[in-house]
Amino acid sequence: MLTCKEFLKELNDYLDETVDPELRRHIEAHITQCPNCFVILDTTKKTIQVYKGVQPQTLPADVQARLMKAVERKLADKRAKLSVKAPGIST
């Protein structure tokens, strides 16, 4: 029988499904007998789920515009350098 402290230590691996079957059985036995740990498990699982469900917000328009401008500038620089490096080709 696991103690609550041992249960907490294994909580992440249990949630991430990386515990071996025997430990899984011990954890499941513990939570059927310990309402506190059951709630901790349940609400931790929900905490992770609620964050996973959040989609990133659209970039603010000005941030997006400045990003694209910076990328374009970089590309223009790169092209300029390439044409300097290839003197044989006249443009």
Added chain:
Amino acid sequence: MAAAQEAGIFDESALVARAREGDLSAFNALVTEYSRKIYRLAKHITQNDEDAEDVLQETFLKAFEHLPDFHGQSKFYTWIVRIAVNESLMKLRKRKSDRSVPLDEPVDTGDDTVVREIAVWEENPEQKYSREELGKILDEAVDSLKPPFRTVFVLRDIEELSTEETAEALGISVPAVKSRLLRARLQLREKLTRQFKRKGDDVFAYM
């Protein structure tokens, strides 16, 4: 992203290959696909709009610059996350140069997994709030975590990197990622429980 995938037009490795050949539209497609996530990540770590925007730009400029060195050992996304994490941590360190941010130093995770708040949540609490309200509650909770825990949580549970990828991105060990993640999750659970707990209820509601 979902729409693009449904339409079957987002093929990361093909876009990366084309971008490496200097195809601007391919690189732009990658920027469009990932910029929101990179911005969110940078904002969570730096907690500052201006720094987050700098990180966003630097990340894609560096990615473009170093694209010839990217040989597809990892996913493109994981690769740019690593760049963004480095840039964000540099910002954080620069801004708080008077106080050290012990991101790559051992953190005492000892026995500090104390659970104080144990209560059942109401059914689907996320549906009781508008998207904006919920986003605010979740962001504030994450932002209240200390940097070592915040960064691990953001990479593992928001950006959904693996434990190993997170360890690599932060330059810390796998056990360190695990112990910080446990602490982060438990702290967030407490904070959210204060928001989402079922009123007038106790733990025995489950029994």
